[in-house]
Amino acid sequence: LEKGGIKLPDRSATFDLVIIGGGPGGYVAAIKAAQLGIKTALVEKNKVGGTCLHQGCIPTKVLLHSADIYRKFLKAHEYGIIFDKLGINYPQFHRRKESVVKRLLQGTQFLLKKNGVQVFEGEGQLSSANNVLIKKNGTDIAEVAAKNVILATGSVPLIPHAIPHDGKYVLTSDDILLQEEIPKSIIIAGGGAVGVEFAYLYNILGTKVTIVELLDDVLPAEDKEISATLRKILTKRGVDILTNTSLEKVEVDNGVHIETKSKIDTSYPPTTSGNKGNLKADCLLLALGRTPALTNLGIERFSLSFKGKYLQTNEVMETSQKGLYAIGDITGPPLLAHKASHEGLCAVSHIADKETTPINYQNVPRVTYCSP
Missing domain, CATH: 3.50.50.60 (FAD/NAD(P)-binding domain)
Known part of the structure; x- marks a missing residue:
C-alpha cells in the first residue's frame, strides 16, 4: 500500500518488534532482530542513521579530518614538501562531509532492506502497550500492532529557556x-x-x-x-x-x-x-549537553520509572512496562552511539529468548576528537 510515496502497512499489520527511532541504537537493533527471525518494523521520522550520522559523530569528524590535514600542511616545509599556495575552501569541507554522510546513509538503508526490516517514514507514538501509531506531518498514516516495542528516540541539544536561540547567531x-x-x-x-x-x-x-x-x-x-x-x-x-x-x-x-x-x-x-x-x-x-527526546511518544499513558529526566530500565533494557524497552540516549549517560547499539543488541537478545549478559557500564570507551 502506497500513500504519497510512503510505504504503508496494512492497517492490521502485526510485528514481533517495532522500534521507534532509527539511529545507531534503533537500526542496529532492527537488523539484529531481523537476522534472528523476529518480524521487525523500524519507524524513523527523518533519515535512518540518527544524530550520529547526520548531526553528530560522522559530520564533525569529516570536518575535523579536513582541518587536521590543513594543520599538517602548515608544517609541510619541515618535511621537505613545497607548494605554492595553501588555503581553505570551507564550503568544500562541507561537500565532502555530505558525500561521506550520503555513502553511509545508503549503506545503512541497504542493510535494513537486505535483512528484511520494514522501515516506516514518520513519527512513532504508542497508542497502547502493543500498538504504535505512525504519523506524518501531524496526520495518522498507519497503526501497527507490536508484541514488543523498543524506544530509541535519542536526544536533542539542550537549549536553556533564557537564551535566544535563533540558528543564526x-x-x-x-x-x-x-x-x-x-x-x-x-x-x-x-x-x-x-x-x-x-x-x-x-x-x-x-x-x-x-x-x-x-x-x-x-x-x-x-x-x-x-x-x-x-x-x-x-x-x-x-x-x-x-x-x-x-x-x-x-x-x-x-x-x-x-x-x-x-x-x-x-x-x-x-x-x-x-x-x-x-x-x-x-x-x-x-554546547551545554543534550536532553532526551521523549515528547510526543505517548509514554504518559504508562507509569514508567525515571531516573532524573532519563527512562529507567532493567539490565535487559526493559522499562517498568512489560514488553516496552528503551535504549540509547533516553536511558541516560554516556550519550554515545556505540553504547546505544550495544543496548539495542542486549534488548533484542532478550526478546529472542537468548541468554543475555548485562552491560558493564564501566567498560564503555569514549573519545574527544581534537589534536592532541
Whole structure:
C-alpha cells in the first residue's frame, strides 16, 4: 500500500518488534532482530542513521579530518614538501562531509532492506502497550500492532529557556554543521567533548575562539591531567578559556553580546568589573549537553520509572512496562552511539529468548576528537 510515496502497512499489520527511532541504537537493533527471525518494523521520522550520522559523530569528524590535514600542511616545509599556495575552501569541507554522510546513509538503508526490516517514514507514538501509531506531518498514516516495542528516540541539544536561540547567531551543534562561512570570532558555551571539538576546528580555521565552562576545567568528565594538558595546549594556540564561569545574559545584535559571571575571582580581560565579564563575538555555540527526546511518544499513558529526566530500565533494557524497552540516549549517560547499539543488541537478545549478559557500564570507551 502506497500513500504519497510512503510505504504503508496494512492497517492490521502485526510485528514481533517495532522500534521507534532509527539511529545507531534503533537500526542496529532492527537488523539484529531481523537476522534472528523476529518480524521487525523500524519507524524513523527523518533519515535512518540518527544524530550520529547526520548531526553528530560522522559530520564533525569529516570536518575535523579536513582541518587536521590543513594543520599538517602548515608544517609541510619541515618535511621537505613545497607548494605554492595553501588555503581553505570551507564550503568544500562541507561537500565532502555530505558525500561521506550520503555513502553511509545508503549503506545503512541497504542493510535494513537486505535483512528484511520494514522501515516506516514518520513519527512513532504508542497508542497502547502493543500498538504504535505512525504519523506524518501531524496526520495518522498507519497503526501497527507490536508484541514488543523498543524506544530509541535519542536526544536533542539542550537549549536553556533564557537564551535566544535563533540558528543564526546563537547556534546548537545541529545549526553550526550547516554554517559554511567561517566566523571571525565565536564563543562556545560548554567545554565538554562537543565544545572542545568545535573549539579545535574553528581555532585551526583562524576564528578567535572563547570557551566558557561552568566547571573547573575543559573536559570536566575526564582525568584532571588530561583536562589540564589540553587547556594548556589550546591556550597556547590562542583559545581563550574561562572556567568556573556562567552565562548570565545573551543578547543578539548583529552578533552576540554576552554577560558572564565568574564563581571565583579569575583574571578577566580589563572590560570586567568584579567577577562579571562582557564578551562579544560573531556567534555563540551552545554546547551545554543534550536532553532526551521523549515528547510526543505517548509514554504518559504508562507509569514508567525515571531516573532524573532519563527512562529507567532493567539490565535487559526493559522499562517498568512489560514488553516496552528503551535504549540509547533516553536511558541516560554516556550519550554515545556505540553504547546505544550495544543496548539495542542486549534488548533484542532478550526478546529472542537468548541468554543475555548485562552491560558493564564501566567498560564503555569514549573519545574527544581534537589534536592532541
